Amino acid sequence: MIQALAFYLFAGVVIASAVMVIMSRNPVHSVLWLILAFFNAAGLMVLVGAEFIAMLLVIVYVGAVAVLFLFVVMMLDIDFAAMRAGLVKNFPLGIAIALVLLAELLLGLGAYGAGGLELGTPDGAAMTNRPGVSNIEAIGALLYGRYIVLFEIAGIILLVAMIGAIVLTYRGTKPGSRSRQDVGKQIRRRPEEATVMKNPEYGKGVDL
Amino acid sequence: MTEFFQSFGMPYEWAWTVATLAAIVVISLLVMLSVAMVIFVDRKVIAAVSLRRGPNVVGPFGLMQSFADGLKVFLQETIIPSAANKGIFLLAPIITFTVALAAWAVIPFDAGWVVADINVGLLYILAISSLGVYGVVMSGWASNSKYPFFSAMRAAAQMISYEVSIGFVLVCVVLWAGTFNMSGIVEAQRGHGLGIVNGFFFNLLLFPIFVVFFISALAETARAPFDLTEAESELVAGYQTEYSSMAFALFWLGEYANILLMCSLCTLLFFGGWLPPIDWAPLYIVPGIFWFLTKTFFFFLVFSWIWATVPRYRYDQLMRLGWKVFLPMSLVFVAAISGYLMAIGHFDRPAPDAPPIMEETEFVEAAPAVQGAERDPS
Numbered sequence: 403m404i405q406a407l408a409f410y411l412f413a414g415v416v417i418a419s420a421v422m423v424i425m426s427r428n429p430v431h432s433v434l435w436l437i438l439a440f441f442n443a444a445g446l447m448v449l450v451g452a453e454f455i456a457m458l459l460v461i462v463y464v465g466a467v468a469v470l471f472l473f474v475v476m477m478l479d480i481d482f483a484a485m486r487a488g489l490v491k492n493f494p495l496g497i498a499i500a501l502v503l504l505a506e507l508l509l510g511l512g513a514y515g516a517g518g519l520e521l522g523t524p525d526g527a528a529m530t531n532r533p534g535v536s537n538i539e540a541i542g543a544l545l546y547g548r549y550i551v552l553f554e555i556a557g558i559i560l561l562v563a564m565i566g567a568i569v570l571t572y573r574g575t576k577p578g579s580r581s582r583q584d585v586g587k588q589i590r591r592r593p594e595e596a597t598v599m600k601n602p603e604y605g606k607g608v609d610l
Numbered sequence: 611m612t613e614f615f616q617s618f619g620m621p622y623e624w625a626w627t628v629a630t631l632a633a634i635v636v637i638s639l640l641v642m643l644s645v646a647m648v649i650f651v652d653r654k655v656i657a658a659v660s661l662r663r664g665p666n667v668v669g670p671f672g673l674m675q676s677f678a679d680g681l682k683v684f685l686q687e688t689i690i691p692s693a694a695n696k697g698i699f700l701l702a703p704i705i706t707f708t709v710a711l712a713a714w715a716v717i718p719f720d721a722g723w724v725v726a727d728i729n730v731g732l733l734y735i736l737a738i739s740s741l742g743v744y745g746v747v748m749s750g751w752a753s754n755s756k757y758p759f760f761s762a763m764r765a766a767a768q769m770i771s772y773e774v775s776i777g778f779v780l781v782c783v784v785l786w787a788g789t790f791n792m793s794g795i796v797e798a799q800r801g802h803g804l805g806i807v808n809g810f811f812f813n814l815l816l817f818p819i820f821v822v823f824f825i826s827a828l829a830e831t832a833r834a835p836f837d838l839t840e841a842e843s844e845l846v847a848g849y850q851t852e853y854s855s856m857a858f859a860l861f862w863l864g865e866y867a868n869i870l871l872m873c874s875l876c877t878l879l880f881f882g883g884w885l886p887p888i889d890w891a892p893l894y895i896v897p898g899i900f901w902f903l904t905k906t907f908f909f910f911l912v913f914s915w916i917w918a919t920v921p922r923y924r925y926d927q928l929m930r931l932g933w934k935v936f937l938p939m940s941l942v943f944v945a946a947i948s949g950y951l952m953a954i955g956h957f958d959r960p961a962p963d964a965p966p967i968m969e970e971t972e973f974v975e976a977a978p979a980v981q982g983a984e985r986d987p988s
Contacts, residue, residue: 404623404624430695430698430751434748437744453728453729453730457733457736461737464737466770469744469766469770472747536729
């Protein structure tokens, strides 16, 4: 009873907020609706007992990705009315993407109706639902055992992407420019080097 | 508590729901009450350090000061700037406050005294605390004012930066404890230091990690010396500049609830939670909640002591500390600790016995089984 109520609540909010993402006129509102959609998707994950995935969804998507997204949308002063003007031009492309998504959805539903994929174990036997093994342990055993090579490859791709982003945006500092700071030098500086005690006579200035 | 409601003839599901709701209300009220008292303590400590008296008029020793302030704020008019984005402007304090309270769901106050004894307790806290950014960012943007926006940007960058090193610190603790469950982490600290003292704090490899965690907690909650988000000489009052009355109070309450949460995390992760400091039988006569509250309060005193004594950082120094000092340091410690634990064969032994799981969790875990059964025939 409660499970069903919770499911329809989460699912309903996911769909409603997903619709609002594309319907709302203000891009910041769109991002906030997207965050609500992510969050409720995490709720759905909890309902099917995948609490680890749910937490990862919140930490990674809501906590990191969406924050940066929100940053960009807030900081950029984009004229969204001008962007919407290209609707007619981009209409065929949009329709094509929508059709691909629809086909994928139908294919996925068909596959699910046919029984879905059988999860296997490293020794080839079908995966049995072992009680007492938590989400984290199960995912960890798969990720760091069977799929360790794929995992490492994904890690290296991300590392290369990160270094690439840094190299592309790094402008370098000119020697002697003021934006370059030597923290050690700053800390080593003593008051005696920076300040001078002067006791000027009345009416006379200080000659530095 | 579920049995109590079941005795009224409720079915199990509804009894569980009502019991959990009751527990949520009790914990929220207690957290609010302690926030009020802790604000008073904060002001008293700062007054003492700067040789003032602090609040001493309302009630005995000024104890009722926070409640008087709360009443005053409650009776004030809510002013919404005409250029503000009204919906988000009002939503932001609500989110800050809700998120600050939500994290308390997995905090065990004593053995078994926890609303949700979930397996991923620590991850839940990470997830919830990463949500705290939204209240700040939304308030800064929706105010449609320069200073709050600056402050919100600062706060968001600061929180994201320090969350990274907090994450690595938590990895170290989890490696040693072998579980993400908060109660399990506390139990893993029983007799940790040579069988004499309870707590990861006394571990030579984990002590530097504790220092990183504590300083990151200061930055994460935007407390001095990292309170750049409300640097009054630069930003008026930070992201809450445009807020008044209850909306402002919600930010204030949420902020202090977060500080208390960080103090209790220090207690749970490094100082053995509800366990007495020394693993000595007579000390176990004292109820565990006493130890938990004492340790948490001690950390809060340290927080306000730091606020009263340490000058504010510059923003670039803050970022440097987070990314160039703490991040490499915590990474090195993750590698060092996992290497050490591998060398001594720590991972070969079975995971520590989790404390008896409360009956609440059974219901949560029953849900997937039911749905799995429905799926099978298809």
